[in-house]
Amino acid sequence: MGEPRFIDLRSDTVTRPSVGMRSAMAAAEVGDDVYGEDPSINELEARTAELLGHEAGLFCPTGSMANLLGVWSLAPRGAEVLCDQQAHIARAEMGAHAALHGITMRTWESSSGVSGVAKVSDVTSMMSISTGPFLVETAAVAIENTHNFGGGTIHPIGMLRELRAACRQVGVAMHLDGARLWNAHVATGVDLTDYGRLFDTVTVCFSKGLGAPVGSVLVSSHERIAAARVQRKRLGGGMRQAGVLAAAAAYALDHNIARLADDHANARSFAEAVAVAAPGVVAPELVATNIVVLDVGDRAASQVVATARRQGVGLSAVGSHLVRAVTHLDAGAPACRDAGRLVGELLAT
Numbered sequence: 470m471g472e473p474r475f476i477d478l479r480s481d482t483v484t485r486p487s488v489g490m491r492s493a494m495a496a497a498e499v500g501d502d503v504y505g506e507d508p509s510i511n512e513l514e515a516r517t518a519e520l521l522g523h524e525a526g527l528f529c530p531t532g533s534m535a536n537l538l539g540v541w542s543l544a545p546r547g548a549e550v551l552c553d554q555q556a557h558i559a560r561a562e563m564g565a566h567a568a569l570h571g572i573t574m575r576t577w578e579s580s581s582g583v584s585g586v587a588k589v590s591d592v593t594s595m596m597s598i599s600t601g602p603f604l605v606e607t608a609a610v611a612i613e614n615t616h617n618f619g620g621g622t623i624h625p626i627g628m629l630r631e632l633r634a635a636c637r638q639v640g641v642a643m644h645l646d647g648a649r650l651w652n653a654h655v656a657t658g659v660d661l662t663d664y665g666r667l668f669d670t671v672t673v674c675f676s677k678g679l680g681a682p683v684g685s686v687l688v689s690s691h692e693r694i695a696a697a698r699v700q701r702k703r704l705g706g707g708m709r710q711a712g713v714l715a716a717a718a719a720y721a722l723d724h725n726i727a728r729l730a731d732d733h734a735n736a737r738s739f740a741e742a743v744a745v746a747a748p749g750v751v752a753p754e755l756v757a758t759n760i761v762v763l764d765v766g767d768r769a770a771s772q773v774v775a776t777a778r779r780q781g782v783g784l785s786a787v788g789s790h791l792v793r794a795v796t797h798l799d800a801g802a803p804a805c806r807d808a809g810r811l812v813g814e815l816l817a818t
């Protein structure tokens with residue numbers, strides 16, 4: 470018997486750059502980006518800004534840094550940002566927005582019936598506008614699309630338009646954590662520009678489903694991006710010949726967006742296989758993109774993850790009883806189905 474196969478569904482960050490991507494990286498024209506002289510980075514920043522309907526872009530090493538800079542450019546020290554209680558900016562960025570920029574957060578519990586997806590009234594009812602010395606001022610609202618810990622769920626464009634109108638009325642800015650906006654775009658057919666222009670700042674990741682090793686871009690106005698460029702350097706994020714990384718991202722834009730539909734189909738079939746053996750753990754029809762969140766009931770999520778790992782499937786715990794599987798370009802259809810069967814058996818009682 471050979472080595473047992475490991476199907477790694479812990480995250481879509483585990484992908485390795487393909488041969489084609491590596492040759493694009495090797496061929497990249499580069500320069501010193503702190504001098505603004507890396508043509509590959511300049512091109513990626515401009516291209517991403519245009520895709521999202523914004524004036525300018527800023528290449529960042531991580532999505533966390535891009536979010537940190539986007540939120541920073543909308544909310545002054547001491548102000549608050551409203552977001553979902555499971556938002557990446559609130560849960561997974563190590564408190565950076567508070568620790569480094571003095572920004573506070575209040576969170577809503579989504580009540581639309583779709584995990585991670587707010588109702589407009591959830592958000593507007595929390596806003597504190599012009600309350601003087603009594604309440605923390607709401608500077609911005611942050612939306613995550615797709616919603617990671619919510620299970621790859623999608624904010625409907627109509628809801629986002631309504632929220633934009635409500636925010637505009639009271640002068641509250643909007644940030645989009647679009648780490649997986651590509652997935653929302655492919656799943657719904659809504660243009661990236663239509664999503665992007667509803668927000669003052671938008672971040673996208675190339676290191677998730679798009680398969681690049683590193684890289685995110687923040688887009689916004691010329692003015693905000695110029696300020697964010699200074700702050701990025703202050704944070705130690707001024708990179709030099711990083712065009713090799715931008716070339717990977719550009720390759721991903723050319724080759725890896727449409728194929729996200731495969732990841733979505735594979736996530737659905739993973740969930741279906743789980744549900745056959747362990748009904749109630751997941752509702753496959755609610756799997757909208759490439760993320761499946763399993764409710765493992767009384768079991769400890771960490772135990773389920775450890776057992777699955779021993780049996781050759783990588784999952785991650787995203788709550789004490791919630792386990793996440795994420796499909797991606799290095800996990801094909803048969804592997805995802807097999808993983809679903811195995812996890813289903815493990816959860817069948």
Ligand SMILES: *Cc1c(COP(=O)(O)O)cnc(C)c1O
Binds near residue numbers: 532534616617685
């Ligand atoms: C992955 C991710 C980010 C950025 O994460 P980094 O690891 O810092 O690149 C931001 N938001 C969401 C929703 C994510 O899933």
